[in-house]
Amino acid sequence: MKNKSAAILFSIWAVGLLLSIVWVIQIKLEMLPYIDQWTREIVPLVHGTRIYDFFRMVTELGSSHVLIPIAIVAAIGIMLLYKHWYPGLLLLGGSLFAHLLNSFIKQLVGRERPSISVTLNAEGFSFPSGHSMISMVCYGLIAYLLCKKIRSEKIVFIVQIALGTLVFLIGISRFFINVHYLTDIIAGFTIGFALLYIYIFMDKRISDLRRRRKHS
Numbered sequence: 001m002k003n004k005s006a007a008i009l010f011s012i013w014a015v016g017l018l019l020s021i022v023w024v025i026q027i028k029l030e031m032l033p034y035i036d037q038w039t040r041e042i043v044p045l046v047h048g049t050r051i052y053d054f055f056r057m058v059t060e061l062g063s064s065h066v067l068i069p070i071a072i073v074a075a076i077g078i079m080l081l082y083k084h085w086y087p088g089l090l091l092l093g094g095s096l097f098a099h100l101l102n103s104f105i106k107q108l109v110g111r112e113r114p115s116i117s118v119t120l121n122a123e124g125f126s127f128p129s130g131h132s133m134i135s136m137v138c139y140g141l142i143a144y145l146l147c148k149k150i151r152s153e154k155i156v157f158i159v160q161i162a163l164g165t166l167v168f169l170i171g172i173s174r175f176f177i178n179v180h181y182l183t184d185i186i187a188g189f190t191i192g193f194a195l196l197y198i199y200i201f202m203d204k205r206i207s208d209l210r211r212r213r214k215h216s
Helices: 002-028 034-039 042-046 050-062 064-082 086-109 130-147 153-176 182-215
Strands: none
Touching (some): 002 086, 002 182, 042 153, 050 064, 050 153, 086 130, 086 182, 130 153, 153 182
16 A cells, blocks of 8 residues: 555656656746646736635745744754754754755756735745745745654644645645746755655665664
8 A cells, every 4th residue: 555655646747756857858948838827817817816825824934034933943843852963953953954955956947937026025036935845845844854753643644734735735835925927836846855865765775774873
């Protein structure tokens, strides 16, 4: 069952990666990807509604002035939980690298945003969405590190669903408040998920090495 779920997840990610590459080519050719053409008409319908107000609040949970304190507090809590500095470093270092990589790719692609807003933490280039990418890494690592210490499968499931839903809402909020194209958000999720997978893989390998050293 786990292998089947992993295969489905990898297939979805691979499609996202392939599409992201196609979108980068289209953006460089100054073309608007078809998905963005089809979805742009939705944004004006949401503006000024309760849906917009909801996503306006949710997007703050992925903004730097909120996410940085959350990451720091979570890192301290996780270090106390594990009684070791390494998990906290993984969370903070992983999130920081995601931010740096996101800034690098944005400069490389150089896509203009649909709109600029200082108050919405939406300045600079657009592709990929930093909120989608960095939230995926930061909240994903928090979920992973917490769930490693939780024995109840039911609670693990609740934590994973809750933080997974939060990441999705943060990402999609950027589309509804008109500071990102939908393709920016999908690409952000795709790259963020790849980074998250790499961090988890590294952590498992390091944990295995530490266990072997203890028994040797």
